[in-house]
Amino acid sequence: MRSRSIIHLNVADFAVAVERQADCRLRNRPVIVAPEAAARAEVYDMSEEAYQDGVRKGMPLKKALRFCSGARILPPHPDRYEQAMMECFKRVLPYSPLAEMTDQKGHIFVDVTGSGRLFGPPPDIAWRIRRAFRSEMGLDPIWSVASNKLVAKVATRLVKPSGEYIVREGEEAHFLQPLPLYLVPGILPEERKQFGEFNLSFVGQAAGLTLEQLDLIFGRRGQTLFNLVRGVDLSPVQSFSLKKKGICFEHLFGTDTGQVAVVEGVLYCLAEKIGSFLRKQRLSAKNLGLILDFSDGKRIARQAAARPPVHDDLSLFSVAKLALKRAWTRRVRIRHISLSCNHFESRSSQLELFAGSRAEKEKKEQLMSALDQVRQRFGSGSLRTGRTFSLDAA
Amino acid sequence: MIEETPKQKGLPASCRIHVGTSGYAYAEWTDAGFYPAGTKSGQMLPLYAKQFSITELNYTWYRMPVPETIERQRQQAGSGFLFTAKLIRTLTHEIDPMKWQKEALRYREGMSPLLQSKQLLAVLIQLPPSFARTQGNRTHLSVLLDSLEGLPLAVEFRHRSWAVDRVFDELERRRVCLVSVDEPDLPGLFPALDVVTCPDLFYVRFHGRNDRGWRSGNMQKQFDYFYSDDQLREWIEKRIIPMSSRAGKGVIFFNNHVRGQAAGNALQLRRLLSKEGLEVG
Numbered sequence: 140m141r142s143r144s145i146i147h148l149n150v151a152d153f154a155v156a157v158e159r160q161a162d163c164r165l166r167n168r169p170v171i172v173a174p175e176a177a178a179r180a181e182v183y184d185m186s187e188e189a190y191q192d193g194v195r196k197g198m199p200l201k202k203a204l205r206f207c208s209g210a211r212i213l214p215p216h217p218d219r220y221e222q223a224m225m226e227c228f229k230r231v232l233p234y235s236p237l238a239e240m241t242d243q244k245g246h247i248f249v250d251v252t253g254s255g256r257l258f259g260p261p262p263d264i265a266w267r268i269r270r271a272f273r274s275e276m277g278l279d280p281i282w283s284v285a286s287n288k289l290v291a292k293v294a295t296r297l298v299k300p301s302g303e304y305i306v307r308e309g310e311e312a313h314f315l316q317p318l319p320l321y322l323v324p325g326i327l328p329e330e331r332k333q334f335g336e337f338n339l340s341f342v343g344q345a346a347g348l349t350l351e352q353l354d355l356i357f358g359r360r361g362q363t364l365f366n367l368v369r370g371v372d373l374s375p376v377q378s379f380s381l382k383k384k385g386i387c388f389e390h391l392f393g394t395d396t397g398q399v400a401v402v403e404g405v406l407y408c409l410a411e412k413i414g415s416f417l418r419k420q421r422l423s424a425k426n427l428g429l430i431l432d433f434s435d436g437k438r439i440a441r442q443a444a445a446r447p448p449v450h451d452d453l454s455l456f457s458v459a460k461l462a463l464k465r466a467w468t469r470r471v472r473i474r475h476i477s478l479s480c481n482h483f484e485s486r487s488s489q490l491e492l493f494a495g496s497r498a499e500k501e502k503k504e505q506l507m508s509a510l511d512q513v514r515q516r517f518g519s520g521s522l523r524t525g526r527t528f529s530l531d532a533a
Numbered sequence: 534m535i536e537e538t539p540k541q542k543g544l545p546a547s548c549r550i551h552v553g554t555s556g557y558a559y560a561e562w563t564d565a566g567f568y569p570a571g572t573k574s575g576q577m578l579p580l581y582a583k584q585f586s587i588t589e590l591n592y593t594w595y596r597m598p599v600p601e602t603i604e605r606q607r608q609q610a611g612s613g614f615l616f617t618a619k620l621i622r623t624l625t626h627e628i629d630p631m632k633w634q635k636e637a638l639r640y641r642e643g644m645s646p647l648l649q650s651k652q653l654l655a656v657l658i659q660l661p662p663s664f665a666r667t668q669g670n671r672t673h674l675s676v677l678l679d680s681l682e683g684l685p686l687a688v689e690f691r692h693r694s695w696a697v698d699r700v701f702d703e704l705e706r707r708r709v710c711l712v713s714v715d716e717p718d719l720p721g722l723f724p725a726l727d728v729v730t731c732p733d734l735f736y737v738r739f740h741g742r743n744d745r746g747w748r749s750g751n752m753q754k755q756f757d758y759f760y761s762d763d764q765l766r767e768w769i770e771k772r773i774i775p776m777s778s779r780a781g782k783g784v785i786f787f788n789n790h791v792r793g794q795a796a797g798n799a800l801q802l803r804r805l806l807s808k809e810g811l812e813v814g
Contacts, residue, residue: 142560142573142574144560252560255559255560255561256561256564256753256792257751257753258751258752258753259751259752259753260556260558260559260560260752262592262595262596263595263752265595266595266622302597303595303596304596305592305595305596307558307574307575307602308573308574308575309573309574309575309576310575310602310605313605
């Protein structure tokens with residue numbers, strides 16, 4: 140197999156970095172991104188200053204403020220982060236079509252194995268990308284170059300919050316050897332705990348175990364762990380396709396809720412966002428998936444099919460409501476809800492056979508078209524349905 | 534016709550010239566045939582060391598050297614192999630006034646395995662084209678040289694404003710080597726000189742003469758060039774022979790790495806230097 144060159148770019152504390160671009164007064168002071176005025180808000184992201192004071196992601200905001208009382212609290216702006224990620228991505232794509240965004244948190248992998256002849260050695264490409272991020276976006280990513288995604292990611296974790304690292308091919312195991320196990324992605328917390336029971340806390344110690352020994356301790360996970368501690372990772376960088384595979388919109392309740400009106404109001408907003416996307420792309424949804432995260436940490440995912448495929452908000456909401464009915468089976472408050480659509484089809488231009496249903500369909504189309512036009516011109520909040528007013532009260 | 538020996542040409546017999554390339558771990562050199570097919574980047578240095586006695590580490594410009602990595606490379610190459618290394622960019626190109634002095638300490642620590650084994654011939658301070666001879670830059674360079682004192686140093690200027698005798702005198706006083714460069718004849722660039730400011734070492738870098746690609750911002754265009762025999766002979770006669778008469782050792786690197794041309798030119802130059810009766814390492 141031809142040796143690979145993978146660049147990993149990581150903008151540390153991405154949400155904070157983006158917020159600091161929007162407001163320079165936030166620089167050089169502790170910042171915590173978390174839903175404001177929420178009873179059980181959790182830290183979404185924090186600046187290095189807040190991290191140094193002991194604040195961690197997922198920590199209850201109240202607790203975080205005890206560690207870092209002077210921090211400025213900002214509400215999360217997922218749209219802003221997504222837009223910033225796309226801007227980052229645009230600056231990477233000229234160097235390789237094999238670029239992968241794993242999340243909206245500032246991580247990008249780029250496979251530049253085949254780009255050397257055009258753009259030069261991988262460290263130089265990484266440095267140029269970083270320079271573009273810095274000069275054009277004001278973001279300063281950590282970068283690393285390695286032969287696979289696993290080692291590249293560990294390398295950026297090692298130098299966080301700023302810096303760079305190059306791991307030459309063949310040096311992966313040597314590089315990982317002195318590092319603590321928690322730096323290796325893919326090793327689960329309970330597995331680390333099991334390693335700890337054998338007094339193994341460093342990668343080099345775990346790499347001393349044979350495959351048989353790992354199988355004995357971890358069962359089917361043995362082979363995976365055997366590879367992880369040796370820096371072996373054959374997973375490819377997923378090429379970016381402009382054609383989206385799926386869309387997902389989500390909402391985190393500032394205060395966990397069990398109120399039907401509030402949950403349905405949020406669900407309607409999410410259905411509207413999906414509808415707006417579908418109509419722009421001239422697509423129809425064949426199904427909707429819904430995930431509910433409850434206060435006690437439990438998660439339930441359900442889906443509902445749309446037959447025939449739909450793209451107007453009202454029909455999408457009906458399908459989403461069916462999925463909600465299937466998922467909301469517990470008497471526990473909901474913390475987070477996400478609505479996704481993974482199966483599309485192009486909108487049919489075939490007319491309805493019967494005049495009655497044709498008129499009704501046309502009426503819906505006109506309504507949606509008018510709504511979209513108004514919202515496009517005056518903003519998404521310019522026209523709202525009565526159902527979503529319950530959110531203001533909540 | 535009987536050829537003249539170095540002694541007859543007035544050259545000191547002790548000036549040994551080492552020829553190599555700027556960097557050695559280029560994947561495209563495998564395609565170019567310099568390394569056997571399937572060679573991994575971690576296996577390149579021992580293969581390179583079979584052909585050349587010296588290399589210029591250029592990854593140390595991108596990343597702070599770590600003693601363990603440097604030691605591993607040293608062991609891979611063998612005890613007779615020599616190195617020069619570029620200074621990290623945070624001391625030359627992206628200077629943070631608050632941090633750079635700590636970075637200088639870290640750099641020195643990173644290079645310690647090569648220093649201790651006496652395999653480090655020079656640390657190359659490559660300054661950017663924008664680094665003109667202003668008061669601020671003169672001060673920075675002076676403080677930088679002070680902070681790196683004890684390391685064998687070589688300075689490469691890209692801006693023409695530094696090509697003045699006062700600069701050369703100061704480098705001579707500090708026993709810092711001035712790097713002679715061959716690059717395209719474009720306005721503002723530092724000229725090709727045969728000035729020797731350190732009696733221990735002369736240092737030459739061949740960047741190629743790709744006029745069109747030089748300011749393209751793309752290394753593959755900037756360093757895409759192959760020197761002819763005549764161009765290299767001219768350099769030997771006009772500059773390398775005079776410089777070797779004034780220094781105890783010489784290092785010459787080719788930076789035109791695209792498609793393995795640097796390795797080809799380095800081998801070619803070694804052959805031509807040997808023909809001239811110069812001692813080639």
